[in-house]
Amino acid sequence: MTAAVSTQDARTDWLAVSVVVASGIVAALQVGKAAIAMPLVQAEFGLDLAALGWLASIFAVLGMVGGIPVGTLAIALGARNVLLLGLLAVAVGAFLGAAALRFPMLLASRVVEGLGFLLIIIAGPAILQRVASPDRRDLAMAVWSCFMPTGIALAMLAGLWLTDWRMIWQVTGVLAVIAIVLTVLIVPRSDSGATPSWIALAGDAGAALSARGPLLLALTFALYALMFFALFSFLPVLLMQRMQVSLATAGLLSALATIGNIAGNLIAGLLLSRGVGRVKLIIAASLAMGLCGIGIFLGLLPDTATFLLCVLFAAAGGLIPATLLASAPLAAPAARLLPVVVGLMMQGSNLGQVVGPVAIGGIIEALGWPSAAGLVGAAALLAMLTALGLRSSLRRTA
Incomplete structure (x- = not known):
């Protein structure tokens, strides 16, 4: 029973x-x-x-x-x-x-x-x-x-x-x-008690924003988004120039690479449920994104290998948002503050989405495709460092 x-x-x-x-x-x-x-x-x-x-x-x-x-x-x-x-x-x-x-x-x-x-x-x-x-x-x-x-x-x-x-x-x-x-x-209704006052909410939000863990999560999310959209905003153009394919083919290849990102998200969930450390996942994924991004933008490999690097870049990147979102409840000062922490993370993500394409576009326009490798590599290194800072900010083992 x-x-x-x-x-x-x-x-x-x-x-x-x-x-x-x-x-x-x-x-x-x-x-x-x-x-x-x-x-x-x-x-x-x-x-x-x-x-x-x-x-x-x-x-x-x-x-x-x-x-x-x-x-x-x-x-x-x-x-x-x-x-x-x-x-x-x-x-x-x-x-x-x-x-x-x-x-x-x-x-x-x-x-x-x-x-x-x-x-x-x-x-x-x-x-x-x-x-x-x-x-x-x-x-x-x-x-x-x-x-x-x-x-x-x-x-x-x-x-x-x-x-x-x-x-x-x-x-x-x-x-x-x-x-x-x-x-x-x-979806069941919440069985929580009375709604807190707006003054109390403002104080709680301030506490969440001043905590180290949520800020590091938001910064890591911003760096991930910067790397991801730095490549994927220009991926069809890159594939058309490097592989000499049509726009339709470039769009199809970009969609296939995006599927790798979905797979990475799901793999992160399975790994986390089996006890793999959160910080280790973020560091490994950031390192893989950085190395793949450098290889893609430098263009040192044949066309097929470059495209496979794009798929690997997306798949490795998928490990990061899943891990960060799963870590948000651990970094929140209190369970009820999770929406504020997620909101801060979304602001970081959107900041990266805006900054990434603009920065990469400007660099490519001025110095060519290989110059973008430096920005992606630097962002990956910073993401690894912020992940290390998270180790002491999560309430459970990272």
Whole structure:
């Protein structure tokens, strides 16, 4: 009887985890759909590339400034309520965007979607920490960390069939509505006590931000994002120049490399659940990313070997976000402050997403592709050093 109840509880846990991860994927679809729809939007509204870039970059800008406030909001309202609010914002933004007659309205809808995206990705880990059993939390966090590459890849694939960008917006809005229904039905409510005052929340948030562990997690996430997007923002161009392939082939190869990142996230969860040290994983993954990045940008290897380095770069990189997210509960000064810590980490991640492509693009433009190897190598070294600093900041063995 006890074994049967335990099995049922495990199924319930994973059903709730699946719904939360699916909500994250819905959020990530909003990122991917902008990239695949850009040519269609540009053709309809007659935009230049600078204006068009805001369709995607607005998410990173919101993430850079809104992570900590949203984390505090998740404590005040409850992570489940914030997840539902985020899904609602995504649905409203998507339907508004689909009905947009002019670009300013479309851009305004992207701000609403971006806010929803931020609410979802910060509420998700807090819910997983509550609904997943202790022995499955690391694996649950690893599965969660796959939401971004999975959502972006699905959006890219959907773009092959949905040739009307408004239809893409409508489909993502419907998916957000479905996620709302599933969340209401499956994700359990929190049984926590009274909501703390905003003054108390501000004090708790300050305590989290002044702690060494959360700051190191955010810095490591920023360095990872800098390395990852430094390569993947320019990977199709790099492959076209190095391998002399078409844009379609370069896009397909880039998608295959992204799958390696998903695999890395899942492998991190399995390794963590088997007791592999968190700091060791981050150091090994950072070292591998640095060496692969140097090899890729220097261009010393044949074309096939260079592409395999890209896959290895992505796979090794996937170990880092999964490990960092799984380590957030250990670095938080108190369990209730996890959303603030995750918000700080997301601000670090978005900072890296913005800085990486800009820095690498400028260096490549001025000095050529090989010069980018130095920046990636330096970022990898710094990530290894910040990981060493985490050893004494986690409440359990690292």
